[in-house]
Amino acid sequence: xxxxxQSPQFLSIQEGENLTVYCNSSSVFSSLQWYRQExxxxxxxxxxxxxxxxxxxxxxxxxxxxDARKDSSLHITAAQxxxxxxxxxxxxxxxxxxxGAGTRLTVKP
Amino acid sequence: xxxITQSPRHKVTETGTPVTLRCHQTENHRYMYWYRQDPGxxxxxxxxxxxxxxxxxxxxxxxxxxxxSKTEDFLLTLESATSSQTSVYFCATRGRWDxxxxxxxxGPGTRLTVL
Numbered sequence: 001x002x003x004x005x006q007s008p009q010f011l012s013i014q015e016g017e018n019l020t021v022y023c024n025s026s027s028v029f030s031s032l033q034w035y036r037q038e039x040x041x042x043x044x045x046x047x048x049x050x051x052x053x054x055x056x057x058x059x060x061x062x063x064x065x066x067d068a069r070k071d072s073s074l075h076i077t078a079a080q081x082x083x084x085x086x087x088x089x090x091x092x093x094x095x096x097x098x099x100g101a102g103t104r105l106t107v108k109p
Numbered sequence: 110x111x112x113i114t115q116s117p118r119h120k121v122t123e124t125g126t127p128v129t130l131r132c133h134q135t136e137n138h139r140y141m142y143w144y145r146q147d148p149g150x151x152x153x154x155x156x157x158x159x160x161x162x163x164x165x166x167x168x169x170x171x172x173x174x175x176x177x178s179k180t181e182d183f184l185l186t187l188e189s190a191t192s193s194q195t196s197v198y199f200c201a202t203r204g205r206w207d208x209x210x211x212x213x214x215x216g217p218g219t220r221l222t223v224l
Contacts, residue, residue, distance in 0.1 A: 006151075009149075031211065033211075033212070040217075040218070041217060041218070042113075042199050042201070042215025042216055042217055042218055043152070043199075043213075043215050044215070045212045045213070048211070048212065088151060088152065090152075090213075092211065096142075096154050096157055096165075096167055096168070097142070097154065097211075097213060098154070098168070099144075099151045099152040099153070100151055101149055101150055101151035102151050
């Protein structure tokens with residue numbers, strides 16, 4: 001069982017559409033991170049959320065940390081083909097970092 | 110960009126042979142990690158290091174060992190490779206243990222195939 005459950009696992013949409021992906025857990029975290037990974041490369045950090053209820057915006061990407069600090073969402077407005085990639089959430093668990101299995105997003109032109 | 114390199118980038122080996130993957134960083138980061146990435150599982154932690162000669166097991170450590178004799182190098186060894194260890198392996202580093210600076214920087218990955 002994954003510590004962090006991400007949904008959906010796959011998402012294919014047309015350019016210009018909006019989408020939301022989710023990261024859920026039964027555990028409480030002091031912080032949670034979102035990474036994006038492109039084919040053939042390592043993940044790259046997008047954002048870290050720390051406070052329950054926190055909302056952070058990165059251009060067309062909006063990240064929210066749940067009030068109870070157990071879950072998070074990533075909303076993309078007007079998706080573009082350049083947003084295509086694997087989106088991973090991650091959180092510290094004791095001394096190590098745990099990742100969700102990811103949401104693989106494809107944005108078609 | 111944290112200046113992380115991994116070698117080799119691709120390797121094909123046979124079951125039962127030993128394999129060593131190398132991670133090299135130029136940022137003087139204290140923490141280093143080895144992950145494997147498989148479809149449907151995301152990134153799973155194999156081993157990590159919190160300083161020279163200080164290492165600990167991660168979620169999927171069976172069949173793997175690590176060594177860190179210098180700050181900049183973290184080696185992952187498969188003593189006797191098995192087909193279940195076919196995967197893409199990522200090294201990562203992190204500079205400081207506090208919630209503001211806990212970003213991990215990843216290397217480009219090593220694709221290992223065990224026949």
